[in-house]
Amino acid sequence: MANPGKAAKAASNPEVAVEGRKVGQVLAAARHIFLEEGYGSASMDAIAREASVSKATLYAYYPSKEALFAACVSEECGKHRIVYEAIEAEHLPIDQALIRVGLQFMRFLLRPEVLAVHRVVVGESGRFPELGRAFYESGPCLIEARTAEFLQHVSERGELEIPNPQVAAELFLAMIKGHVHLRGTLAIAHKLDVAELERFITEAVRVFIAGYQPKS
Amino acid sequence: MANPGKAAKAASNPEVAVEGRKVGQVLAAARHIFLEEGYGSASMDAIAREASVSKATLYAYYPSKEALFAACVSEECGKHRIVYEAIEAEHLPIDQALIRVGLQFMRFLLRPEVLAVHRVVVGESGRFPELGRAFYESGPCLIEARTAEFLQHVSERGELEIPNPQVAAELFLAMIKGHVHLRGTLAIAHKLDVAELERFITEAVRVFIAGYQPKS
DNA sequence: GTCTATAAATGGATAGAC
DNA sequence: GTCTATCCATTTATAGAC
Numbered sequence: 001m002a003n004p005g006k007a008a009k010a011a012s013n014p015e016v017a018v019e020g021r022k023v024g025q026v027l028a029a030a031r032h033i034f035l036e037e038g039y040g041s042a043s044m045d046a047i048a049r050e051a052s053v054s055k056a057t058l059y060a061y062y063p064s065k066e067a068l069f070a071a072c073v074s075e076e077c078g079k080h081r082i083v084y085e086a087i088e089a090e091h092l093p094i095d096q097a098l099i100r101v102g103l104q105f106m107r108f109l110l111r112p113e114v115l116a117v118h119r120v121v122v123g124e125s126g127r128f129p130e131l132g133r134a135f136y137e138s139g140p141c142l143i144e145a146r147t148a149e150f151l152q153h154v155s156e157r158g159e160l161e162i163p164n165p166q167v168a169a170e171l172f173l174a175m176i177k178g179h180v181h182l183r184g185t186l187a188i189a190h191k192l193d194v195a196e197l198e199r200f201i202t203e204a205v206r207v208f209i210a211g212y213q214p215k216s
Numbered sequence: 217m218a219n220p221g222k223a224a225k226a227a228s229n230p231e232v233a234v235e236g237r238k239v240g241q242v243l244a245a246a247r248h249i250f251l252e253e254g255y256g257s258a259s260m261d262a263i264a265r266e267a268s269v270s271k272a273t274l275y276a277y278y279p280s281k282e283a284l285f286a287a288c289v290s291e292e293c294g295k296h297r298i299v300y301e302a303i304e305a306e307h308l309p310i311d312q313a314l315i316r317v318g319l320q321f322m323r324f325l326l327r328p329e330v331l332a333v334h335r336v337v338v339g340e341s342g343r344f345p346e347l348g349r350a351f352y353e354s355g356p357c358l359i360e361a362r363t364a365e366f367l368q369h370v371s372e373r374g375e376l377e378i379p380n381p382q383v384a385a386e387l388f389l390a391m392i393k394g395h396v397h398l399r400g401t402l403a404i405a406h407k408l409d410v411a412e413l414e415r416f417i418t419e420a421v422r423v424f425i426a427g428y429q430p431k432s
Numbered sequence: 433g434t435c436t437a438t439a440a441a442t443g444g445a446t447a448g449a450c
Numbered sequence: 451g452t453c454t455a456t457c458c459a460t461t462t463a464t465a466g467a468c
Binding site for chain 1: 339352356387390398427429
């Protein structure tokens with residue numbers, strides 16, 4: 001498995017820690033340019049310039065602009081897997097726990113890089129269908145699954161009565177997003193009032209809990 | 217106001233009924249190309265070709281590609297105003313009324329042209345900030361306002377108890393959208409099971425009503 | 433693998449005839 | 451207003467030297 005011949009190849013570069021040196025620069029530059037300009041407006045020249053390599057080197061790694069785009073955005077989607085860490089709110093009362101999950105969720109969604117990926121993927125998913133699916137499965141779908149697990153535990157402990165945790169998770173996450181996330185993706189400068197967001201999330205949690213209150 | 221000189225100018229063309237003949241062709245073609253290719257990948261050549269005019273004519277109407285794009289997408293956003301007609305469900309019991317509103321909402325959102333506009337606007341809103349705002353205000357914002365009005369009436373009749381109809385409308389519409397709309401924008405071919413959508417909406421309505429049940 | 437140089441096509445935008 | 455023809459910068463992609 002280990003390759004003795006070219007052992008100390010990575011980790012000598014301050015850039016992203018992808019295998020190889022230049023390929024890391026290329027991917028980082030591509031990421032930056034594509035997320036900033038979108039697929040159509042981005043140019044391989046700009047990427048090569050920012051990566052400090054020649055265009056020929058780009059094409060040595062990736063056979064086409066499309067391939068580079070797909071590789072680079074797919075990788076970005078994959079990262080989302082890592083970010084949404086396990087919910088550490090199991091010990092709290094249910095309303096406090098859900099509020100915490102909601103805030104954590106929104107803090108993640110509203111990160112500028114996450115919004116940028118969202119924009120590019122939505123914008124290009126008509127032309128890159130696989131991309132839409134990859135994004136969906138490594139992002140929203142995964143987060144929903146984890147939230148469903150959490151809700152299942154909540155239901156098993158009898159704190160709420162949730163016959164279908166999958167559907168409940170979808171409703172919960174959708175409520176939390178509300179229009180705040182949409183405004184984020186639309187780049188509407190809207191001095192995000194954290195206190196107001198918290199009030200909104202609190203109301204969402206209240207409605208959710210009312211909907212899944214145990215009957216006993 | 218009326219212009220006797222060039223009276224019978226419009227309405228002689230099978231294309232879209234915008235003022236003038238060629239300008240209508242241009243806008244229709246631009247709409248089509250931009251929505252299909254996105255801003256960056258679309259070309260003025262392609263638009264001119266599809267509109268059956270020369271590029272010079274394009275530039276006679278609009279000074280730049282950006283201007284044509286903005287004009288054409290803004291116009292498309294404006295159309296959304298019209299589509300979401302007044303809610304005609306006031307006479308139904310509240311749960312049935314809300315289910316109906318939800319279905320109507322989703323039928324609108326999932327129309328291919330509406331999804332296409334959504335994709336383009338989200339994709340380009342990073343570079344065209346005014347576009348994001350125009351879309352938001354003529355689409356989601358307006359629909360939310362109308363839904364809030366409806367909920368206010370419901371609350372005034374005592375069917376539900378809704379202290380803040382604005383927030384409630386946001387929660388309601390967000391739940392209805394769930395992940396179905398996201399999958400639509402991501403162009404994920406997902407044989408839309410209408411029966412399942414109806415079940416989902418029914419559950420969303422159930423949770424919503426539980427959250428705003430009058431206390432009496 | 434990596435570069436310089438360039439091919440070959442297309443991009444947005446315009447000049448000038450009618 | 452509309453067209454043909456064209457300018458010139460930029461595009462994706464490649465050939466060939468090192």
